[in-house]
Amino acid sequence: MAIETAPLLLSSNSTGLGTNGNAEQPVVKAVSVVKEFGYESKRLWKLAGPAIFTAICQYSLGALTQTFAGHVGELELAAVSVENSVIAGLAFGVMLGMGSALETLCGQAYGAGKIRMLGLYMQRSWVILLTTACILVPIYVWSPPILELIGETTEISNAAGKFALWMLPQLFAYALNFPIQKFLQSQRKVLVIAWISAAVLVLHAVFSWLLILKLGWGLTGAAITLNTSWWLIVILQLLYIFITKSDGAWSGFTWLAFADLWSFVKLSLASAVMLCLEFWYLMVLVVITGRLPNPLIPVDAISICMNIQGWDAMIAIGFNAAISVRVSNELGADNSRAAKFSVVVVCVTSIFIGVLCMALVFATRYDFPYLFTTSDAVAAETTKLAFLLAITVLLNSLQPVLSGVAVGAGWQALVAYINIGCYYIVGLPLGILLGFTFGFGVEGIWSGMIGGICLQTIALIVVTSITNWKREAEAAESRVRKWGGSVVDY
Template identity: 45%
Template sequence: MDSSTAKEKLLLPDSGKEGEEEEQIWKRLWAESKKLWPVALPACLTRISMFGVFIISQVFMGHIGNTEFAALSLVFQILTRFSFGILMGMSSGLETLCGQAYGAKQYQMLGIYLQRSWLVESGFFLLLILPVFIFSAPILKLIGQTEEISEMANIISLWYIPIIFSYVFLYTIQMYLQAQSKNIIITWLSAITLIFHAFCTWILVEKMGLGIAGVMISMNIVSWIPIVGQLIFIFYGGCPETWTGFSMHAFSDLWPVFKLSLSSGVMLCLELWYSSILILFTGNTKNAEVTIDALSICLNINGLEMMLSFGFLAAASVRVSNELGRGNAKAAKFAIKVVLVTSMLVEAVLWVSVLVFRYKVSYIFSSSVEVAKEFSDLSIMLTFILILNSIQPVLSGVAVGAGWQTKVAYINIICYYCIGLPLGLLLYYVANLNLKGIWMGMIGGILIQTLVLLYYVYKTDWDNQVNY
């Protein structure tokens, strides 16, 4: 036997093994994708529909007037994000509890956790959030917004109170259903809500001429439609294993739920409030209305991508928490890789779209040529944010699934508020880059936070995490 023949024989088994390994990887990838998309797709569609309600409202408000458009933008970007961050962040604590309990087959605990979260979040709403909306005008004036916009925002914020209270139930119920992969009902109700809002707002504003009141009446109605539908689904047999009715056990052991909810709320708040800082500095610009309008369009597009990202965040959280609950560290690690790559591929489409259509997008929201020019100028900064947002929320979802909320909160404080914000202020005041300077510094903070989370996930001993 010559040497070449021997080499061929030696290589053939190895080649076969490589082929088998490659086939095995594709099988695992397909199997994981079948588990991922039933969570990610409904979660993405649901959040896009929810965000679409605000987008529709802003489009109608933008054509009522620039002041009304700016006021609604302030309420949403500052006050609503403040509330959204607290309530959705606290709900992510429920996501950890429900996901791991479902993975461990402790089904009866999911309904108890849901009721405990309602109690904890209702208290936060009454004590912390409600006063902010009632006294929004002096708060906005204090942070540098003009009197005209602040007074208009106060009117809108009072209309917003029932909408914010609905978040107490909306996000907790969604986390509860997502942990069980019962997402279709959420998706259908969200789609119905979006269609109904567009039709209802058109009737109230265009046909009945109710203006601001018409927009806000429609928003109040549609904010409760998905909640009523989901509660009917849960109470009448949609979750027989996990919902056994209201229980007095919900009033016990509230402290652990409170601590995890608070950590989760702080973690997400620090992320959502970070982008709201940009709005705070618009009050000091020469043409505040135009700047707020253009920046709001940027933040709307960023928000749309964040809704996609939050969908993948939910998928990462559910998959990681379920696998950790089952004690399968290897599956948890593989799920992280699949969610991360999938998120980057999907959101690359939005990133390319912004680059291609950046001169035309603003006219959807406003007919102002000045706003269009300002948006085009800011859109380059937006593209950098979109790239990072395809990675960072997924890593946050991994943190939620593993129960690392407190650790990530500290990482966010350091990266965002000790590095990114000071750097932005330096570029704003010293380098005279104005709003772009603040944004550049903040992008730097997000980049550092993303790299830290990537390192943390990479270095984690997932076998030990199973027993944590």
Template identity: 50%
Template sequence: MGSLVRRDDDVDINQPLVPESTSHLGSKASATEEEDQETSKQLASRIWIETRKLWKIVGPAIFSRVVSYSMNVITQAFAGHLGEVELAAISIANTVIVGFNFGLLLGMASALETLCGQAFGAKRYRMLGIYLQRSWIVLFLCCFLLLPLYIFASPILKLLGQPDDVAESSGLVACWLIPLHFSFAFQFPLQRFLQSQLKNIVIAWVSLAGLLVNVLMSWLLIYVFDFGLVGAAVSLDVSWWVLVFGLYGYTVCGGCPLTWSGFSMEAFSGLWEFLKLSAASGVMLCLENWYYRILILMTGFLQNATLAVDALSVCMTINGWELMIPLAFFAGTGVRVANELGAGNGKAAKFATIVSVTQSSVIGVFFCVLIMILHNKIAYIFSSDTDVLEAVDKLSILLAVTILLNSVQPVLSGVAVGSGWQAMVAYINLGCYYIIGLPLGILMGLVFKFGVMGIWGGMVFGGTAVQTLILAVITIRCDWEKQAEIAQQRVAKWSSTPKQEDDQTEVQN
């Protein structure tokens, strides 16, 4: 019987009397918490790694885009002392003639973001050089087709209602900007070629060199040698060709040993398919590029058009500067998505999209709030006229909304470029911008007499917002694993030679 008696000293009085089942639940809860913490750490690590990859492209891209945007502004500023007609001439030549062709050629070159990005992800490194040469051929030939816009710039501008003296001076500038026009055919593909290999820092340094040359040449040719409008045009020609030779020199002189193996006759094969993809890319981007240019033209039909144009120009300038950030995310997202899809990593492409959209949106919200806080002060940068200040103040809410939408829309367009959806997005842009947005802007602004706010509001909410919503739905519903398969099939189709020993080689960035 004594063996059946439990003595008090057999019990640890400090040990809590917990049922066995409760103890197991506690250990399971602890394990779950540890798993959650580990998952959170892994997610934070993935976000940090993706952020580093993304900003390796976005950071230099912001800098190079701001520099490129500034070169034309600097030349116009130097030309400002020549007179109102001369300043208007170079501004119109840059905005209307060069701007029209710039958007189309830039869009056509973005086909390389799809092809080079996916080929790089698939480690078909040699094909990047072939794609680059094909793009040079296609864009160079396209430059000849667009040449009449420069040669006949004067009569075209007169038809658009410009005064004869401004149209004649703009036509002179346009003819002297023909070398600039042809530089686009080489510079844009070189930028996309290097960007797809994460070599954006090279583009940034070369852009800085081009900016310094632009400042020096503008000062010499306009102020020192007094070449007037011709000097302003030549300074732009020289500075943009500095970008071409700088990027080309880096590419062929050992900067890209894996992706540049010299000129090849293979570049002349598959040009028709390449042209179709380039054309789709060009239409996709130029429809966006022309949209807000049309906004400014439409404002000229309003009563008190001078004040409306002045206020809208202030808002568009601010929007243009801030837009360099989303456009850099456009480039970064396109490269990251294309690289991951080319490597067959659909989930990684989806994750890159989420990180990019989130970070760009946060930046957009920041600037949106900043505009709302400084709504009655932002115009002081450009004007002290009371009427202009009041007009800009009224438009500040639309400026804030536009900046917010622009923080998302270009990123989603970058996803489309990285995935090769250019043709589909071109149709979406056509429908949203020109079938919905533009008629709604005309209706609100000119028919219902809401003025510039009606025009801009109709185009923003009817065009940009609808397009952003459609692209968001398409991206959310995307089957990323299927897109990875399509990307690999595209790489195999467009590669004229099999993989050699590239799979065992790491790219030195």
């Protein structure tokens, strides 16, 4: 079963029309480029639109829980916020990263027409991620001393640690959810995920209000609603897969899920390292800022900026998923030229959106801080940081997209090394040097870390530019054969 591919409107044999072919050739090629760009853009948005919507809905589950917890009390808000951003944030990054291996494997298998292998791949990912979830359980259990170690107060650490224990079911929901979503995304069934996420978000809002505020269950109610919402997403997606068989991609459970796991584990670990290094990079900014003298106002300001950046990141996550599907599908179908053109289209689109978002941040720099604070001092500090936020928003419109290209092509290990070098060997030390040694404070810390993002983005642009896409298509074919299991035609 081969996938439908974009028509290649450009041709090296195009000679124009009639006797004036040579004169008309540039015009014909220009028209062809515009038509092909429009066609590819339409295909991209059909994937990216629902993916962005899904990311916003699922991001909002934790955000809503924090909002309702804030109406209970300051300690409850701190407990939920810290657990969400540190403990669950750590687990989220690991699970999302390891689950992203499926974007490469399922996407390329689907493109090659080996649709029955998708169910096998998903089951292998479940085995690996459920094992990883068990390994992460001690972090939840021992979260109070871990949080105190990184600078949280004893009171907040104990409250967040208690909430973390209650949130263990969410950890195992992550382990099932991310492979399911990559399985469905690779088949372009993004609308299914979007509708399920939207329905669960509505229920989550209603029951959060009922349990946390109306019935007065506080953190207990928050844990019940958040756990239930994530498991409801998992259950509804599984029901869809089991009932519809996902057009043949699901043919039941098999013991082959436990065979030939090592190569799968290596790609999953490379994916986890690659995405976690990106996911945690800007989170470190808040922690480092807390080490400044008189950190209260800078921490509040940087938290507001990271909140804005987090919402903006949902757009990039949608394009990340879309280009990963497009590249993996086209490489799996041996359409190297279509894969390359998809990368061009998504980069142009993402940069355009990034410029708009950057302009919006800069234009509203005196106003948007008051959406989050009533303190003039915090608002003024946030306005000072708006220029750095605008640059970060622009860079983060392109950088996650290039990471999506890397996932679609299977370059996770290479990008992991690039991330280590650019982020943690260059960007982070540079930020600490500027912020503390040279006394530029939070602006210096953030500027140095932006330098790391710039360097990483340039490195990914170079890698993408020099890539031999024909060779990548051949590698995708080899990967499908190699990791198909003991029985390739399962």
